[in-house]
Amino acid sequence: MPARVNRPNMDSAPPVPPSSPSPWLPFESRRRARDEKREAVLRAAVQLFLEQGYHRVTLNEVAERLNITKPALYNYFRSKDEILFECWSMGAELVDSVITEINAGGGSGLSKLRKLVHAYTALMATDFGASLVRFDLRDLAERNAAVARAAKKRIDATFRRYIAAGTADGSIKPCDPKLAAFAIAGALNWIGHWYQRDGELSPTEIADEFTVRLTEGLATESRQQITKKTPRAPQRRNSTRGTIGKKRTGGGTG
Amino acid sequence: MPARVNRPNMDSAPPVPPSSPSPWLPFESRRRARDEKREAVLRAAVQLFLEQGYHRVTLNEVAERLNITKPALYNYFRSKDEILFECWSMGAELVDSVITEINAGGGSGLSKLRKLVHAYTALMATDFGASLVRFDLRDLAERNAAVARAAKKRIDATFRRYIAAGTADGSIKPCDPKLAAFAIAGALNWIGHWYQRDGELSPTEIADEFTVRLTEGLATESRQQITKKTPRAPQRRNSTRGTIGKKRTGGGTG
DNA sequence: ACTTTTTCTTACCCACGGGTAACATATCGG
DNA sequence: CCGATATGTTACCCGTGGGTAAGAAAAAGT
Numbered sequence: 084m085p086a087r088v089n090r091p092n093m094d095s096a097p098p099v100p101p102s103s104p105s106p107w108l109p110f111e112s113r114r115r116a117r118d119e120k121r122e123a124v125l126r127a128a129v130q131l132f133l134e135q136g137y138h139r140v141t142l143n144e145v146a147e148r149l150n151i152t153k154p155a156l157y158n159y160f161r162s163k164d165e166i167l168f169e170c171w172s173m174g175a176e177l178v179d180s181v182i183t184e185i186n187a188g189g190g191s192g193l194s195k196l197r198k199l200v201h202a203y204t205a206l207m208a209t210d211f212g213a214s215l216v217r218f219d220l221r222d223l224a225e226r227n228a229a230v231a232r233a234a235k236k237r238i239d240a241t242f243r244r245y246i247a248a249g250t251a252d253g254s255i256k257p258c259d260p261k262l263a264a265f266a267i268a269g270a271l272n273w274i275g276h277w278y279q280r281d282g283e284l285s286p287t288e289i290a291d292e293f294t295v296r297l298t299e300g301l302a303t304e305s306r307q308q309i310t311k312k313t314p315r316a317p318q319r320r321n322s323t324r325g326t327i328g329k330k331r332t333g334g335g336t337g
Numbered sequence: 338m339p340a341r342v343n344r345p346n347m348d349s350a351p352p353v354p355p356s357s358p359s360p361w362l363p364f365e366s367r368r369r370a371r372d373e374k375r376e377a378v379l380r381a382a383v384q385l386f387l388e389q390g391y392h393r394v395t396l397n398e399v400a401e402r403l404n405i406t407k408p409a410l411y412n413y414f415r416s417k418d419e420i421l422f423e424c425w426s427m428g429a430e431l432v433d434s435v436i437t438e439i440n441a442g443g444g445s446g447l448s449k450l451r452k453l454v455h456a457y458t459a460l461m462a463t464d465f466g467a468s469l470v471r472f473d474l475r476d477l478a479e480r481n482a483a484v485a486r487a488a489k490k491r492i493d494a495t496f497r498r499y500i501a502a503g504t505a506d507g508s509i510k511p512c513d514p515k516l517a518a519f520a521i522a523g524a525l526n527w528i529g530h531w532y533q534r535d536g537e538l539s540p541t542e543i544a545d546e547f548t549v550r551l552t553e554g555l556a557t558e559s560r561q562q563i564t565k566k567t568p569r570a571p572q573r574r575n576s577t578r579g580t581i582g583k584k585r586t587g588g589g590t591g
Numbered sequence: 592a593c594t595t596t597t598t599c600t601t602a603c604c605c606a607c608g609g610g611t612a613a614c615a616t617a618t619c620g621g
Numbered sequence: 622c623c624g625a626t627a628t629g630t631t632a633c634c635c636g637t638g639g640g641t642a643a644g645a646a647a648a649a650g651t
Contacts, residue, residue, distance in 0.1 A: 117597095136475050138392045141638060154641080155599050163639065221390050262538070262546045265531060266524040273523025284516070292516045300554035371627090395608060408611080409629050417609065 129170040168227040174215040192249025204290035213275035383424040422481040428469035429488045446503025458544035467529035
């Protein structure tokens with residue numbers, strides 16, 4: 084019988100009785116080994132997709148970079164566009180956890196907005212983060228595209244919510260939250276298009292500057308205390324492996 | 338003998354002796370008819386490319402929308418990616434003429450920057466304008482890609498120059514022109530990704546708001562006179578014909 | 592050691608779409 | 622009205638690359 088394609092996210096408890104000690108660990112370690120390979124595929128894929136663009140990357144290339152062959156990929160993914168989606172999802176999860184963390188903390192609307200700007204900037208400098216804005220959702224299967232659209236909408240809503248909260252609590256000048264959010268998110272998203280690892284600007288430099296630059300016009304007092312806690316992207320090991328990475332020329336506004 | 342593919346931009350003076358009155362006019366009118374068809378192809382193409390994405394659009398579709406067949410397109414263009422490039426160039430020309438006009442006029446660095454923001458916003462709401470930021474330059478032949486990169490660089494340099502000029506003449510606070518330009522251009526470029534004709538926001542609304550929003554943080558006085566001359570995109574007939582235009586859902590930050 | 596399951600390879604299929612060849616038909620100058 | 626030149630059509634080629642079938646090789650289980 085041909086490969087039986089594991090569904091992703093089988094997070095349910097293992098159906099094995101927890102009394103037996105031996106079969107559980109191997110099972111888990113096996114599953115983990117599998118997940119690690121899966122993630123390795125995603126890391127290779129996202130890098131190539133960003134480097135060359137989704138349509139110019141062949142599955143043969145992805146496989147080659149992992150020292151396997153194309154059909155082997157189909158043990159982990161059902162199709163090329165599913166790989167794209169999973170890369171995208173990795174980025175979305177990062178944003179979601181950032182938002183969750185900010186929501187958990189307190190502070191004014193402005194302070195939350197600044198935290199978001201800061202963390203989001205850092206995200207845009209990672210592969211999975213950049214994939215959020217550089218991948219074309221129309222390449223996804225409709226089902227996945229719908230999921231992605233929903234996630235984007237949540238993120239957008241968060242920006243607007245923070246801004247609206249800021250105008251409500253007085254930390255942000257009255258303004259149209261929709262357009263203000265578009266402006267800020269636009270500037271941030273665009274980072275994913277021009278940032279290059281080997282460029283002059285470090286992610287923290289960009290983050291610090293943008294945090295000021297994008298909110299100074301909104302703040303009620305000309306220079307409020309900017310709480311900078313340098314929030315690292317939480318609970319993810321080494322989300323972007325230091326690999327070769329081609330030139331990525333450019334460095335312009337577009 | 339098979340089709341002899343006219344080179345674009347044969348702007349050199351007609352080799353016909355200017356004494357003869359009759360052969361010159363027909364020649365001109367013929368050339369113009371040809372150019373009009375060429376441009377019609379570009380309008381159809383840019384629309385489809387934006388709608389569905391370059392790689393999902395086939396030349397058959399482009400041709401079909403013009404009531405011709407695919408090989409007919411090759412009378413006007415050498416390849417699909419050349420069509421893409423020409424679409425992109427149309428946008429670039431629009432920006433260039435905007436910049437030329439602003440450069441011709443006077444005003445402080447801040448005032449020039451605001452003019453640029455205003456005009457650029459309006460451009461992003463047009464098909465050819467959006468193509469500037471939504472097309473992937475890696476789809477172009479290397480020669481054309483180089484041209485496009487150069488054009489982008491010029492645009493970016495203009496943003497920075499206006500900002501630098503502003504800090505020099507005192508109309509703009511001291512800041513890093515590079516990062517400030519990135520922030521502003523990012524917010525503007527992103528418009529090309531979320532703007533939709535049938536949305537709530539009109540181009541002028543967006544332009545007016547962004548002109549304020551993106552520069553208020555930079556201005557030295559909290560509220561300078563904002564010269565709003567509503568500069569129309571110059572000397573181009575009806576750059577975007579009111580055509581069908583599919584849904585374009587979304588409306589989020591990404 | 593033998594079976595079973597998972598993982599991976601070799602070899603292939605085939606739809607799609609850019610591009611071309613050869614031929615038909617307007618269009619135009621004269 | 623006629624040859625020449627554009628302009629367009631029908632029919633085809635073929636490289637590319639996603640995806641699959643069948644079976645080898647490696648682990649795991651017993």
